[in-house]
Amino acid sequence: MKPEVDYSLYLCTDRDLMTTETIEESVELAIKGGVTVVQLREKNCTSREFYEVAIAVKCITDAYEVPLIINDRIDIALAVKADGVHLGQKDIPVQAARDLLGQDKIVGATANTVESAVAAWKSGADYLGVGDVFGTTTKNDTKPVTVEELKEIRQRVQIPVVAIGGIKQSNVHLLKPAGIDGIAVISAIIGQKDVRGAAEAMLSSFREA
């Protein structure tokens, strides 16, 4: 059965930004700080390395009963029995991923406009990652999404919406009017010296907002 996911604080990993030795350490600290879902994202390693780090991270997420989502690679998600995948607009289409993963796995999709959000929802996505909301340090090929657009997306789709892109403790409150289900964070958690403290602070800020 598809797991019930609390999308409040959605961590995306990034090897290049992390302050710990290993991704597993960053993930464990972030989960201790309150991260509710983890997406493992690897863009510059071999399939074998991705597979191996996915197995290692899965041990951590399993121990804390936090869902693990794999970015892009459906085969890695299947091989390590992750909870699902997250698909960008340059990845395999949502419908094709659903055919491979079935109804028990989570398929998340990226959207950066109201139209693409509605399209991804209609193709069967389980949740949306919408952004870039504030400009981001990790991607620069996406057009900013305004809080008004985020709100419209939230109203038009019947799946959880997670905002992504440059979200920090100082700007989380700006997202409040959109009524979103969670925030996706990379550098504001994984790039901090105190990963656990950063996650705690982000979660409080989101819940207060």
Next chain:
Amino acid sequence: MKPEVDYSLYLCTDRDLMTTETIEESVELAIKGGVTVVQLREKNCTSREFYEVAIAVKCITDAYEVPLIINDRIDIALAVKADGVHLGQKDIPVQAARDLLGQDKIVGATANTVESAVAAWKSGADYLGVGDVFGTTTKNDTKPVTVEELKEIRQRVQIPVVAIGGIKQSNVHLLKPAGIDGIAVISAIIGQKDVRGAAEAMLSSFREA
């Protein structure tokens, strides 16, 4: 059921070396020239592009009833219903791939020593790509495999062995003593102006050898 494959002339694609506009054109010409199995190999494109070109190439290979093998990406192979995958030593392990693909799909593996060949066979590979035999223009991280080693591999494993790496019409005959099942070719087919003619010549040279 797993298809019976004639490995005699195994084409690996390479976008950067091809002389036609599209990969589909190269593949079709090569098949007309006698290629017996096609491996689609994409290293520098998005998953969406790989998926789309795999669908396009699958139309060609299906039309000519030639098996299509996908390099590395098990998810792309599953999504386009290819006949199998080819896994390098930096890809997902053979056993993990077999678990995802089942017994009806082909899982090929790269080996460059007698030990790695025997290990890949024991892990359940359906065939081996062994090389680099003559030095190659498309990879430079592999150690040359001698004809004697190729022969020893051929004798020690009970699956087809395909030699790869720098194979040209002028050197195919040197592989004769190894008793291999086929030759894998990239530039000597796909990098030629007359792709079909090159494939015809390579197949004759291999069959005569």
